[in-house]
Amino acid sequence: MVHMTPISKQQIEQADIVFIAVASSLMGSWIKELNPNTHDLGQYYQSGKSRLETYKEMIAAIMHEVRAGKNVCAAFYGHPGVFALAPHRVIETAKREGFEAHMEPGISAEDCLYADLAIDPGRFGCQHYETTQYMVHNKNIEPSAYLVLWQIGIAGDQELTEFETTEEKLGLLKKKLNAIYPEDHEVILYESSTLLLKESRIEKIQLQQLANVETSLETTLVIPPLRKKS
Numbered sequence: 001m002v003h004m005t006p007i008s009k010q011q012i013e014q015a016d017i018v019f020i021a022v023a024s025s026l027m028g029s030w031i032k033e034l035n036p037n038t039h040d041l042g043q044y045y046q047s048g049k050s051r052l053e054t055y056k057e058m059i060a061a062i063m064h065e066v067r068a069g070k071n072v073c074a075a076f077y078g079h080p081g082v083f084a085l086a087p088h089r090v091i092e093t094a095k096r097e098g099f100e101a102h103m104e105p106g107i108s109a110e111d112c113l114y115a116d117l118a119i120d121p122g123r124f125g126c127q128h129y130e131t132t133q134y135m136v137h138n139k140n141i142e143p144s145a146y147l148v149l150w151q152i153g154i155a156g157d158q159e160l161t162e163f164e165t166t167e168e169k170l171g172l173l174k175k176k177l178n179a180i181y182p183e184d185h186e187v188i189l190y191e192s193s194t195l196l197l198k199e200s201r202i203e204k205i206q207l208q209q210l211a212n213v214e215t216s217l218e219t220t221l222v223i224p225p226l227r228k229k230s
C-alpha cells in the first residue's frame with residue numbers, strides 16, 4: 001500500500017535492521033532508502049512449499065536478530081495484524097522470551113475498500129472470512145450484512161502451497177455462495193491501488209460469473225447485503 005503512517009516510517013528509520021514483506025518492489029526500494037539495512041522476507045516463499053514453513057522461517061530470521069540484541073523492525077504491507085500470521089506469532093515469541101515487542105497498526109486493504117467502495121461497515125454490518133476457511137468450514141453467514149472474502153486468489157488451497165486458484169475451485173465457492181445469494185446477485189472483485197498512479201480494480205459481476213474471473217494474490221471479494229425485493 002502507498003499509505004505508510006508517520007509512526008511506521010519513524011520506526012523503520014530508527015531500526016538497526018528492517019525486515020520487509022511488501023506488495024511492490026517500489027515500496028521495497030523506498031523502504032531501502034529510509035533504512036539501507038533492509039532484508040526481504042519475500043525470499044522465503046517458494047512454489048510447492050507450505051506457507052506455514054515460510055512463516056516459521058520468517059519468524060526465525062527476525063528472532064535471530066532480536067536475540068542478538070538489535071532494535072528490529074518488520075514491515076508487512078497493509079495492517080500487519082490483518083489476515084497475517086507471522087507478525088502476530090513473532091511478537092508473541094519475542095514477548096514470551098522477555099523482549100519488548102509491539103505492533104504498529106497500518107492501513108489495511110479493508111480500510112481502502114471502505115473508502116473506494118463507499119462502504120460504512122456500521123450501516124448493515126460486515127463479516128470477514130478467509131475464503132478457503134469459508135469454503136471448508138460451516139460459517140454462519142448473515143446475508144443482510146456485507147461479506148468480505150479475503151484471499152480469493154488462492155481459494156480452495158487447503159495445503160497452503162498454491163499461489164493461484166482454479167476455475168474449478170472458484171466454481172465450488174460460487175456454488176456455496178449460491179445457497180445464500182441468487183445467481184444474479186452483484187459481487188465485487190476488489191484490488192486497491194498499491195501505486196500512486198494506478199487505479200483500484202473495482203469489478204462488479206454477477207455471482208454466476210464467479211468461476212470465470214481473473215484473480216490475483218491481491219484480490220478481495222466483496223459481497224453486498226442481500227436486500228429484500230419490495
Ligand SMILES: C[S@@+](CC[C@H](N)C(=O)[O-])C[C@H]1O[C@@H](n2cnc3c(N)ncnc32)[C@H](O)[C@@H]1O
Pocket residue numbers: 023077078079080081082083084107108109110149150151152153190191192193194217218219220221
Ligand atoms: C495475507 S493477506 C494480507 C492483508 C494485509 N495484511 C492487509 O492488511 O491488507 C492477503 C490478502 O489481503 C487482501 N489484499 C492484499 N492486497 C490487497 C489489495 N491491494 N487490494 C485488495 N485486497 C488486498 C487479499 O484478499 C489478499 O489475498
